[in-house]
Amino acid sequence: MLADSTAITTYLVFIGIVxxxxxxxxxxxxxxxxxxxxxxxxxxxxSIPAYYGRGYFAH
Known part of the structure; x- marks a missing residue:
């Protein structure tokens, strides 16, 4: 066996939590x-269109 199954499980749980x-x-x-x-x-x-239009049309 290449690796301990407990270590792999712990690693996967850690990755899931992160x-x-x-x-x-x-x-x-x-x-x-x-x-x-x-x-x-x-x-x-x-209004929402005025808010986003202001940033879009400002150069």
Whole structure:
């Protein structure tokens, strides 16, 4: 046998936990970023098309 099955199982569990934590972190960061964008737009009383159009047409 090339490797101990306990070591492989432990490694796979570790990789799974790290992957889950990375997904949770990414979702939290994206949620906060979108929430701030929405707050920013509402503070300026802009519609969604006006908000995105402003950045698109600005040169």
């Amino acid at each position: 992957s889950a934590l990375a997904l949770v972190l990414a979702s939290v960061v994206l949620t906060l970023a979108f929430r701030e964008t929405r707050r920013d737009r509402i503070a300026r009383h802009e």
